[in-house]
Amino acid sequence: MSSEHDPDAALMMRVKEGDMAAFTELVDKYKQPVMNLVYRMLRDVTEAEDVAQNVFVQVHRSAYRYQISSKFSTWLFTIARNLSLNEIRRRSRHPADSMEAASSEQDQPWHQYQDMKATPPPDKLLYGELEQKIEDALSELPENQRIALLLCRQEELSYEEMANVLGCSLSAVKSLIHRGRETLKQKLKPYLQTGVWHDPQ
Amino acid sequence: MNDQEKDQLRELNWRRPLNPEEQAQLQVWLEADSEKRADWEVEARLTEGLSQLTDAPLASNFTARVLKAIEREEAADARRSRRARVAWWLRWLPRAAFAALIGTGGFFAAQQLYLARVRADIRTSVEVVSSVPSMPGPEILEDFDAIRALSSSEADEKLLTLLQ
Numbered sequence: 001m002s003s004e005h006d007p008d009a010a011l012m013m014r015v016k017e018g019d020m021a022a023f024t025e026l027v028d029k030y031k032q033p034v035m036n037l038v039y040r041m042l043r044d045v046t047e048a049e050d051v052a053q054n055v056f057v058q059v060h061r062s063a064y065r066y067q068i069s070s071k072f073s074t075w076l077f078t079i080a081r082n083l084s085l086n087e088i089r090r091r092s093r094h095p096a097d098s099m100e101a102a103s104s105e106q107d108q109p110w111h112q113y114q115d116m117k118a119t120p121p122p123d124k125l126l127y128g129e130l131e132q133k134i135e136d137a138l139s140e141l142p143e144n145q146r147i148a149l150l151l152c153r154q155e156e157l158s159y160e161e162m163a164n165v166l167g168c169s170l171s172a173v174k175s176l177i178h179r180g181r182e183t184l185k186q187k188l189k190p191y192l193q194t195g196v197w198h199d200p201q
Numbered sequence: 202m203n204d205q206e207k208d209q210l211r212e213l214n215w216r217r218p219l220n221p222e223e224q225a226q227l228q229v230w231l232e233a234d235s236e237k238r239a240d241w242e243v244e245a246r247l248t249e250g251l252s253q254l255t256d257a258p259l260a261s262n263f264t265a266r267v268l269k270a271i272e273r274e275e276a277a278d279a280r281r282s283r284r285a286r287v288a289w290w291l292r293w294l295p296r297a298a299f300a301a302l303i304g305t306g307g308f309f310a311a312q313q314l315y316l317a318r319v320r321a322d323i324r325t326s327v328e329v330v331s332s333v334p335s336m337p338g339p340e341i342l343e344d345f346d347a348i349r350a351l352s353s354s355e356a357d358e359k360l361l362t363l364l365q
Contacts, residue, residue: 020268027264032256039257049260056267057274134250152216153251159212177215185243188250192243 008072015063023063027056030073034080037150041084043139051087055080074161077154081147081165088143130191137187145180152177214241214248 008029014022034055039048058079066075138146144166151162163173185192210227213219219227231238260266350357 024264024268027267031263031267032259035257035259035263036254045258048257049263052259053263053267053270057270060271061274130250131254134254149251153254155217174212181215181244181247184247184251188247189243192246192250 006068006071009068012063012066012072013068015060016066023060026059026072030076031056033154034076036153037077037080037147038084040135040138040150041081041143041146042087047087051083052080055083058083070164071156071161073154073156074164077151077157077165078167084147085143133188133191134184137184140187141180141183145176145183148173148176149180149184211244214244216248217252218245218249 008026011022011026015026031052035048035052038051038055039045042048042051055076059076062079138149141149148162148166151157151165157165159170159173163170166173166176168176206226207230210219210223213223227241231241
């Protein structure tokens with residue numbers, strides 16, 4: 001694969017030469033997809049932001065050895081997956097030692113909080129409840145099935161690229177997605193059968 | 202629609218809601234096999250639900266934080282490498298100084314040894330020279346020619362002529 005086929009790889013080659021503007025462009029493009037993946041793996045906004053930040057720091061640190069052998073997004077999501085799994089393992093080893101507890105009050109002025117004074121419309125409430133059900137069902141899936149389903153939402157990743165990120169075969173990826181979806185269908189059966197899935201907006 | 206086409210459609214549906222053309226394809230197949238319709242509807246609703254999950258909250262200054270973290274990391278790396286250099290010098294400087302001391306000491310010792318040997322040789326030579334007996338004075342050579350003539354083996358023709 002050449003940088004002509006993957007514009008992100010071309011940006012990454014510029015990052016390799018020390019171009020911070022190219023790096024900023026990559027961060028701006030991928031911060032939300034990375035955050036979505038990490039957040040749904042960790043289910044904690046503060047920890048997810050720290051891990052997502054580390055993902056990009058790691059990308060910058062490893063830029064010197066970046067080779068255009070696969071798509072940039074594959075490489076990026078592999079780093080995101082690995083750091084998320086490391087964080088999950090760290091949590092399981094030290095359940096009380098949360099990254100949130102380690103960070104000081106001053107480190108958290110950017111956290112976003114829900115405006116509790118605003119009254120959401122009933123449709124919004126219903127949709128919010130449904131979304132919460134999906135989030136809960138997703139969080140209960142085994143890690144590899146969850147990552148597979150989350151990567152599946154990234155349209156720029158093909159099934160082959162998902163297999164690279166997950167470090168398994170193409171058929172294994174499809175199997176993970178299938179099993180994950182089957183579990184979700186079982187858990188969300190009452191909601192899926194009513195068909196109330198429209199976005200109120 | 203064969204099984205492969207059905208699987209392709211299903212895999213597409215896992216990723217995103219089907220477009221109208223794909224929907225039409227699916228409808229044709231579902232009319233032939235209506236038992237599957239409920240399954241497909243559930244599948245489609247799940248895909249829709251998953252695709253409509255809202256984005257995770259992200260700080261507006263996220264990019265700035267990343268850049269700041271990189272700056273901090275680079276500064277820390279520079280500090281670490283400076284410390285490593287100092288530590289290297291601290292580790293090797295005493296050893297180098299010790300080696301230089303040993304080297305200089307060895308050089309001087311070798312030089313002293315050489316000088317001592319030269320001095321000893323000179324001393325020996327002087328002793329040899331001084332042990333030789335003193336030379337006789339020039340007066341001893343006063344009758345040198347006569348004595349030399351005495352030692353000559355040839356006959357003294359002049360003397361013989363006089364005697365005859």
